[in-house]
Amino acid sequence: MNIFAKIGELVIRLFDFIGMLILAIPKIPNKIRNVDTDNIKNKVDTEAIKDNISKIKKDSGIEDRISKFKDVSENSSFSEKIEYNENSISQLSGRFSSEEKEKTILLLQISSATFLVVSILYIFTFLSFALFAIIGFLIVAFILYLLFKRVKLMYSEDFNAYRDFFLMYVAVGIILILISNSSFLVSLFSFQFLPSFSVLFFAVILVMAIFVIFRIVHYRNYTFGTVVESGKRTAYVKVEYDIRSNVKPDIYLVENEINAKEGEIVKIQIEEKLLSKNGNKPVKIIKE
Numbered sequence: 001m002n003i004f005a006k007i008g009e010l011v012i013r014l015f016d017f018i019g020m021l022i023l024a025i026p027k028i029p030n031k032i033r034n035v036d037t038d039n040i041k042n043k044v045d046t047e048a049i050k051d052n053i054s055k056i057k058k059d060s061g062i063e064d065r066i067s068k069f070k071d072v073s074e075n076s077s078f079s080e081k082i083e084y085n086e087n088s089i090s091q092l093s094g095r096f097s098s099e100e101k102e103k104t105i106l107l108l109q110i111s112s113a114t115f116l117v118v119s120i121l122y123i124f125t126f127l128s129f130a131l132f133a134i135i136g137f138l139i140v141a142f143i144l145y146l147l148f149k150r151v152k153l154m155y156s157e158d159f160n161a162y163r164d165f166f167l168m169y170v171a172v173g174i175i176l177i178l179i180s181n182s183s184f185l186v187s188l189f190s191f192q193f194l195p196s197f198s199v200l201f202f203a204v205i206l207v208m209a210i211f212v213i214f215r216i217v218h219y220r221n222y223t224f225g226t227v228v229e230s231g232k233r234t235a236y237v238k239v240e241y242d243i244r245s246n247v248k249p250d251i252y253l254v255e256n257e258i259n260a261k262e263g264e265i266v267k268i269q270i271e272e273k274l275l276s277k278n279g280n281k282p283v284k285i286i287k288e
Contacts, residue, residue, distance in 0.1 A: 095153075096150075096153070096154050098238075098240060098249055100154075101154050101155075101240060101241060101249070102241055102249050104146055104150045104151060104154065105151075105241050105243075107142075107146060108143060108146050108147070108151070108162075108166050109166075111139055111142055111143050111146070111166075112143060112166045112169035112170065113169070114139055115136060115139045115140065115143070115169065115170055115173050116169055116172060116173045116176075116203070118132060118135050118136060118139065118173070119132075119136070119172075119173030119174070119176055119177055120173075120176065120199065120200075120203065122177065123176060123177060123180040123199055124199075136173075140170055143166055143167070143170065147159075147162065147163055147166065147167075151163075155243075158218075158242075158243070158244055160218070161214075161217075161218040161243055161244050162243055164214065164217070164218065165210075165214055165218075165243060168210045168213070168214070169210065172203070172206045172207065172210065175202075175206060176199060176202060176203055176206070179199070179202050180199050218243075218244050219244060219245070219246075220244050220245050221245065221269065221270055221272070222245060222267055222268060222269050222270060222286065223239055223242045223244075223245040223247045223267075223268050223270055223282060224239070224242075224265060224266065224267055224268065225237035225238055225239035225240075225252070225265070225266060225268050225282065226238045226263065226264070226265055226266075227256075227260050227261065227262050227263060227264045227265075227266060227285075228251060228262065229262060230256060230259075230260060230261055230262050231256065232256075233255065233256055233257065234253060234254065234255060234256050235253075235254060235256035235260060235285060236251055236252070236253055236254075237251070237252055237254055237266065237268060237282065237285070238250075238251050239251075239252060239268070239282055245270050245280055246279045246280045247270060247279050247280050247281075247282060248278055248279045252268075252281065252282045254268060254282050254283055254284055254285055255283065255284040255285065256285050257284070257285070258285055258286070258287055260285050266285045267285070267286050267287070267288045268282040268283075268284065268285055268286065269282070269283055269284040269285075269286050270282050270283065271283045
């Protein structure tokens, strides 16, 4: 018997077992009804069980312990409970490592770019509508999952910026499809030698619009980091990915004129580099 025959036999046995389970399900209610509950009650000595439980309570003193625990819990103030909950929520973002955060952002970047590419492929009829709808739905669902289940915990204070940035790329793909179906809009910027280039022209315009809108609404010229080593006038600070200031995760050497100590979370001024692939550069620790 070769390996394929063995696999086939295992598959047949599996489906046979599943079929037996399906056939047995309708019989379960009848079997439950036929159970003689009176006979079970007669066999169980409930009075003896109650006596044993009361003896265990007296010997262990468990009732006294429960009453003390209730007194302590009732005396604890409501504000202390709220403070605990707030602290636990604020510490949720700390459970993710820098590598996990960087990987999540990378997946979001790839997913949003993929949706844009898939939309353009559909516009140029390389994909059917059914295939585009399936792929597009899966990509958008994955983006929403990363945003609301991961990024919202990792960057709770700046979540709106991350949400708007990546969902705007999804909106660009949808807008491009609407534009391609409008002969009037396409004719406004038609190219005689390459008619389909008009769609790419609109894509560039929309991407530039996203950059401008995001910069107006969410951009800031500073970021935050943790001091890992402090000197007299300089310090090494660890900075996480910051989409609002366009700073990449790394350890940077910055000016430290306020004498920030090791372990402190500090506000850091950045130096803007518009065309740099490494993003903006943190340069100086400033007062909050």
